[in-house]
Amino acid sequence: MNDETDPTTPPEPVAAIHGLRVEIDDRPIVDGVDLRVLPGTVTALVGASGSGKTTTGLALLGEYPPGARVTGEVQRPADGRVGYVPQHPAAVLNPARRVSALLDDLARPRVRHLPRPQRRTAARELVLRALSDARLPDAEALLRRYPHQLSGGQQQRVVLAQALLLGARVVVADEPTTGQDPVTKSGIVDQLAAVAARGIAVVLLSHDLDVVRALADEVLVLRAGRVVESGPAARLWQAPRHEWTRRLLGEQRPAPREEAPADPGLPTLHVRNLTAVHDRATTVLRVPDLALHPRECLAVVGRSGSGKTTLGRCLAGLHRHHDGEILLDGTPLPRSLRHRGRDRLAAVQYVFQDARAAFDEHRPVLHQVARTAVRLRGAGERAATDEASATLARLGLPEDLARRRPGELSGGELQRAALARALLAHPRVLICDEITSGLDTVTRRGILDLLAALVRDRGDLALVLITHDPATAALAHRIAVLDAGEVVEQGPAGRVLTEPRHPFTVALRETIDRLGTYTRA
Amino acid sequence: MTAPRRLLLGLAVVAVPLLLALLGPLFAGEPGPRAASFTLGGGHWLGTDFVGRDVWQQVLHGGRTVVLTALAATALAYLVALPVGLVSAVTHARRLEELLMRPLDVLLAVPSLLLVLLVASVFTPGAAGLALLVALVNVPDAARIVRAAAAEAAARPAVEALRMQGESWWRVAVGYVGRSSLRTLAADAGIRLTGVLYLVSTAAFLGVGVAPDAADWAVMVDRNRTGLFVQPWAVVVPALLIVALTTGTNLLFDAALEKSPRRKGRRP
Numbered sequence: 001m002n003d004e005t006d007p008t009t010p011p012e013p014v015a016a017i018h019g020l021r022v023e024i025d026d027r028p029i030v031d032g033v034d035l036r037v038l039p040g041t042v043t044a045l046v047g048a049s050g051s052g053k054t055t056t057g058l059a060l061l062g063e064y065p066p067g068a069r070v071t072g073e074v075q076r077p078a079d080g081r082v083g084y085v086p087q088h089p090a091a092v093l094n095p096a097r098r099v100s101a102l103l104d105d106l107a108r109p110r111v112r113h114l115p116r117p118q119r120r121t122a123a124r125e126l127v128l129r130a131l132s133d134a135r136l137p138d139a140e141a142l143l144r145r146y147p148h149q150l151s152g153g154q155q156q157r158v159v160l161a162q163a164l165l166l167g168a169r170v171v172v173a174d175e176p177t178t179g180q181d182p183v184t185k186s187g188i189v190d191q192l193a194a195v196a197a198r199g200i201a202v203v204l205l206s207h208d209l210d211v212v213r214a215l216a217d218e219v220l221v222l223r224a225g226r227v228v229e230s231g232p233a234a235r236l237w238q239a240p241r242h243e244w245t246r247r248l249l250g251e252q253r254p255a256p257r258e259e260a261p262a263d264p265g266l267p268t269l270h271v272r273n274l275t276a277v278h279d280r281a282t283t284v285l286r287v288p289d290l291a292l293h294p295r296e297c298l299a300v301v302g303r304s305g306s307g308k309t310t311l312g313r314c315l316a317g318l319h320r321h322h323d324g325e326i327l328l329d330g331t332p333l334p335r336s337l338r339h340r341g342r343d344r345l346a347a348v349q350y351v352f353q354d355a356r357a358a359f360d361e362h363r364p365v366l367h368q369v370a371r372t373a374v375r376l377r378g379a380g381e382r383a384a385t386d387e388a389s390a391t392l393a394r395l396g397l398p399e400d401l402a403r404r405r406p407g408e409l410s411g412g413e414l415q416r417a418a419l420a421r422a423l424l425a426h427p428r429v430l431i432c433d434e435i436t437s438g439l440d441t442v443t444r445r446g447i448l449d450l451l452a453a454l455v456r457d458r459g460d461l462a463l464v465l466i467t468h469d470p471a472t473a474a475l476a477h478r479i480a481v482l483d484a485g486e487v488v489e490q491g492p493a494g495r496v497l498t499e500p501r502h503p504f505t506v507a508l509r510e511t512i513d514r515l516g517t518y519t520r521a
Numbered sequence: 522m523t524a525p526r527r528l529l530l531g532l533a534v535v536a537v538p539l540l541l542a543l544l545g546p547l548f549a550g551e552p553g554p555r556a557a558s559f560t561l562g563g564g565h566w567l568g569t570d571f572v573g574r575d576v577w578q579q580v581l582h583g584g585r586t587v588v589l590t591a592l593a594a595t596a597l598a599y600l601v602a603l604p605v606g607l608v609s610a611v612t613h614a615r616r617l618e619e620l621l622m623r624p625l626d627v628l629l630a631v632p633s634l635l636l637v638l639l640v641a642s643v644f645t646p647g648a649a650g651l652a653l654l655v656a657l658v659n660v661p662d663a664a665r666i667v668r669a670a671a672a673e674a675a676a677r678p679a680v681e682a683l684r685m686q687g688e689s690w691w692r693v694a695v696g697y698v699g700r701s702s703l704r705t706l707a708a709d710a711g712i713r714l715t716g717v718l719y720l721v722s723t724a725a726f727l728g729v730g731v732a733p734d735a736a737d738w739a740v741m742v743d744r745n746r747t748g749l750f751v752q753p754w755a756v757v758v759p760a761l762l763i764v765a766l767t768t769g770t771n772l773l774f775d776a777a778l779e780k781s782p783r784r785k786g787r788r789p
Contacts, residue, residue, distance in 0.1 A: 318681055337684055345687050358678040360697050375687040421686070 011038050013075075014169045014201050015060055015082070020072035022055055022225075024065060030055045031225040032072075037170055037201045042192065044204040044212040044233070046248065047222035048440040049410065053205040056222070057172045058084075060203060083163020083171040087178060089155040093147035099158055100143035103127045106165040126165060133198065134161040135191040153184055157191060164195070171195060172203045177211045178437070181303045181468040183507065189214050207440035209249065213237060221245045248441060266330065267291035268462045269315065269348070269429050273324035276310050280321060285310045285485045287324075292429065297455050297463040299476035299493065302504075307485040308466045309353070312431045315464065316350035328428070346376040349422035353434040355414035359406040365417045366392065366402040372424040384424075391420045395450060412443035419450070430454075431464040436472055448475055473497075481505050528776035535769025538762040542584025549581040559748035559755070567754045571744050572734065576755045582736035583759065587725065588766065590652045591718040595710065597656035598663050598717075603699075603706075605660075606667025610675050611694045622668065625661035633658035633720060641729040651729060655720050659713060666709045670702035677701075704778055711774030715767040722763055738763055 017035040021028060030052040037043055037060070045053045055065065059074050061082045076082065086092055093102060107123040107130075114122055131139040134157045147155055156176060163171050173192060177185045189211055196202045196215075206212055212219060213233065220230040221244065229242040240246045269292040276285040285307035292298050300308045313319035315326060317337030326333045328347055334340050340348075352358035360368060366388055373384035392402045395416040406414055415435055422430055432451065436444040452475055455463050467473055474497070480490035481502065488502040500506045555573040556565065567576035605625070609618040628636075636658050640646070646654060674680070675698050683693045725731050725739035734744070738759035745755035 316685065318685075342687055345685070350681075350685055352678045352682060354678055358682040360679050360683070362700055371688065372686045418682075421682070425686075 011040075013037055014039050014077050016075045017056070017059060018073040018075075020056065020059055020074060021070070022052075022059070022064060023069045024067055028225050029065070029068070030059075033220075033222075033225075033227055035220065037203060038218075039169065039201050040196055040199045041217040042196050042202045042204055042215045043218045043220070044206060044216035045220050045222055046206060046209065046212055048207060048248075048442055049412075050224075051222040052225040053207075053222055054174055055225075057174060057203055057205045060170060060172055077169045079167070079169075081166050081168045081170075083160070083166060083168035085156060085159050085163065085171065085173045085176060087175040089152070089159045090147060092159060093155060095147055097146070098143065099145055099147065099150070100127070102147075102158070103130065103143070103161060103165060106162055110165070110167070127161075130161040130164040131157075133164050133194065134158070135187070135194060136161065153180070153187065156188070160191070160195065164200075168200065170201045170203060172205065174205045175207070176204070177206065177208045183303060185211065209441055221248065265293065267293050267327075268329065268460070270327040270330075271315070271324070272327070274311075274314060274322055274326065275324055276307070276314050276319060276322040278310075278321070283485065285314070285322075285482075287311060287487055290480060290487065290490070292462045292464065294428075294460040294462055295455060296478065297451075297465060297476045299465045299467060299473040299479045300482060301467055301473050301479060302482035303468065306482040308468075308482050309433055310485075311482070312350060312433050312464060312466050315429070316348055316431055317345075318350065342376055342378075346425040347428045348431070349425050349427035349429070350431045351415075351418050351422050351433065351435050353437070355411065355418040355435070356406060358418055359414060361406050364403050364405055365409065365414070366399070369402070369417060369421045369424060372421050376425045388420065388424060391423055392417060395420050396446065412439050412447075415439065415447060416450075419447070423454070428460055429462050429464065431466070433466045434468070436467070436469060444469075444472075448472060451475065525776075527772060531769050531772030531776050533769075534765050535773060538584060538766040538769070539588065541581065541762065542588040542766075545581035545584055549578050552578060559745075559752040561752055561754075567758060568752045570741065570752075570755045571748060576741075576752075576758065579736045579741055579755075580738070580758055580762070583738045583741055584762065586648050586731060586735075587718070587721055587738050587763070590648055590655070590721045591714060593649075593652040594655040594659065594717045594721065595714045597652065598659035598713065599710065601656075601660045602663035602667050606664045607671050607694055607699060609664075610668045610671035611690075611698055622664070625664050628658070629661040629665075631658075634723060637720065637724050637729060638727065641724070646729075648731070651721065651724060655717055655724070658720070659717060663709065663713060667702065667706060670705035671698050674698045674701035707774055707778055711771045714770050718763065718767055 013036040015037040017033055020030055020033045020035075022030040033052070033056050035043065035045075035056065045056060047053055058064065059070075060076065061084055062074070062076060062080075064070050084092075104123055104127060107126040108119070110126060111119045111122040127143070128139055131142070136142060136154065136157045142150070142154065142158075147158070150158065160171065176188050176192065180188065185208075192202055192204065192215055202215075204212065204215060216233040218230070219233045219236050221228050221236070221242065223244050229236065229240065229245045236245065237249065240249055271287050271290040273289075274285065274287040275283055278284050290298075300311060302308050310319055314322050314335075317333065317335065317340055320336045322335065326335075328344060333344060333348070337345055359365065366385065369392060370381075370384040370388035373379040373387055374381060379387065389399045389402060393399065397413055397416050397420070401409065401413065402417065406417075409417070419432075419435070436447055439447070451463060451465070455461055463476075465472055465476055473479055474493065476493050478491065479493045479496040481488050481496065481504065483502070483504040489496060489500070489505050496505060497509065500509045553564075553575060556569045556575075558569060558571050558573045560573075561568040565575045565577070567580070570576050570579060605621050609621045612618055637651075637654055640654055641651075644650065679697060680693060683697060688696075722739035722742075725737050726743040728740075731737045731740055734740075741759040742756050742763075745752075749756050
């Protein structure tokens with residue numbers, strides 16, 4: 001994307017930031033950030049959540065958090081046109097208006113110089129061109145829809161089209177790939193690359209290093225509001241100078257996998273002829289045979305909507321509408337967790353994807369975690385609290401933090417608390433549903449290491465990892481690939497990832513290669 | 522306006538009618554001899570009413586029925602609506618939910634005042650009967666709101682997480698779902714009390730539940746409005762007291778619901 005700029009004359013930046021400092025209540029959020037945004041290039045700001053990426057990105061729009069004290073200089077494009085694609089694009093699209101209306105509003109001022117009868121068609125042409133530039137192909141059908149009838153990726157592209165219609169010379173994209181599966185992710189990468197190829201400066205705020213690596217020309221590494229390192233992407237990846245950068249980039253590589261237990265013996269959990277339905281009619285999942293052995297880690301991968309979560313929920317007893325059998329140590333498990341009884345409820349535990357929504361916001365986290373031991377193992381109130389705080393401490397959550405309510409903890413902290421809550425049941429099978437999506441690499445690595453250690457240390461624990469993140473799947477001994485509710489492939493992780501057989505797995509493998517995530521140890 | 526100031530204002534506004542209603546009869550004393558209708562002065566500092574009684578004394582006597590009936594009716598309505606709404610929101614059995622909610626929908630379809638008048642013309646209820654009746658017409662609304670607020674909370678992953686922990690039905694339904702719906706329910710209770718006051722006053726105004734010449738704020742407004750331009754106090758004072766009661770209650774509920782400025786959660 002850099003090739004279009006003329007090497008002889010240094011290009012003028014379209015926007016720049018010098019010594020930006022943003023404080024709230026005398027606490028700096030961003031401290032001394034310098035940034036030059038060049039036309040046709042992708043500048044990436046990377047860092048863990050809370051490192052000041054979004055604050056810096058919004059400064060380019062002239063937006064600051066309420067009550068902030070701002071010093072430093074922000075030089076914005078002369079016409080002030082900066083587009084912003086937020087992490088949740090639905091929030092900026094008026095839900096009561098069709099896509100065509102949302103885009104026409106922006107196109108109309110640009111055709112005002114034309115005679116009245118020509119304006120309508122000219123505006124429509126502009127809209128269609130913006131949509132095709134934003135890589136939305138079947139635009140005609142899309143224009144008639146309302147924002148909620150679009151997928152998340154489509155919404156994102158409509159917001160991008162709005163920015164292009166405005167004639168934005170800088171587009172700020174905030175975490176555009178968070179929570180997306182690899183195939184969608186590579187689509188987003190293409191789309192942002194196309195925008196940059198049109199001579200627009202793209203500022204990418206992300207903690208997704210694969211995307212940064214595939215797209216960025218310039219990278220700024222932020223930590224606690226300060227730029228710890230900046231430079232061309234290639235240089236940064238090959239020779240990171242700062243220790244933090246090295247850590248951030250290094251965390252990406254998957255941990256060496258533990259060897260699978262030699263003699264599997266009797267499976268802990270055995271699924272036979274499972275057919276799950278939604279609304280009593282639509283079949284959403286078919287699993288003929290799936291076994292999980294003690295001390296084994298099974299990754300269930302697939303795109304969103306492939307039935308991964310439904311499988312996890314069937315096992316946990318949260319999805320009751322299914323046929324077939326789920327055997328725990330050879331005896332069938334009741335379908336609903338309400339009929340499972342204390343011991344069998346404790347044996348199969350489930351960790352929810354959205355940790356914040358899975359906690360009661362009114363009660364301290366420590367208390368909620370301790371309840372598992374009280375209810376499922378009959379521990380006393382004191383003993384349960386002691387065990388909870390010991391488990392939380394082992395997962396890196398100190399007691400003063402655990403005594404707070406969920407609203408005061410970050411997403412990563414809550415995810416660890418949710419893990420502790422399930423572990424206090426001393427489960428035989430632990431099901432983790434996308435528990436690392438939406439976390440930055442350092443936090444994600446921390447949680448994955450914890451899980452690996454758990455399988456190693458707790459004699460009979462078996463782990464089910466539901467994920468679309470290949471780095472997470474690489475932790476597993478075995479992988480089952482789901483597509484449209486069918487198990488299309490399953491086997492040892494090494495075999496599935498190196499010699500994929502099913503077309504879907506091949507496609508998955510290719511996108512992984514393109515984004516450069518999966519590096520064989 | 523800050524929460525504590527709103528709380529004080531609400532308390533001040535609601536205290537006047539409430540104290541008058543509850544303690545008024547103690548201080549009213551013996552009714553004096555009747556004077557001419559709709560006069561001002563002559564020892565009656567709020568004048569006289571349509572049959573020549575002292576208006577101030579009537580005001581002191583007339584609040585208790587209105588206020589107590591309204592409070593009792595609201596409390597009774599919630600006593601029924603809460604368990605019905607909670608159970609139908611939390612249960613997985615579609616049939617139980619239908620069984621609980623459908624009969625209420627039928628009741629909802631009948632205009633409340635029509636129902637009150639219809640039953641009153643058949644049974645001629647007293648104050649307690651009126652409270653029961655008004656509570657009955659409020660149950661369907663209240664139950665639906667309880668169910669809607671609770672259903673949202675019951676669909677959260679937190680409920681599944683609690684079930685995964687083996688928590689009891691009571692702890693899930695009341696301890697979490699009920700508690701999460703509390704803000705919505707408190708707001709509804711404030712509005713409902715106003716609505717109930719309005720209904721009780723209207724019923725009294727139409728002569729249901731109280732005698733036509735009874736000392737009752739609502740009846741006073743009705744009977745004395747013929748002399749509104751001769752002697753306005755006999756209408757204005759009881760009307761203002763009813764308005765103060767409803768406004769004050771809503772201010773109080775607003776202030777109670779306004780969260781004290783707590784530390785915000787850490788956000789990226």
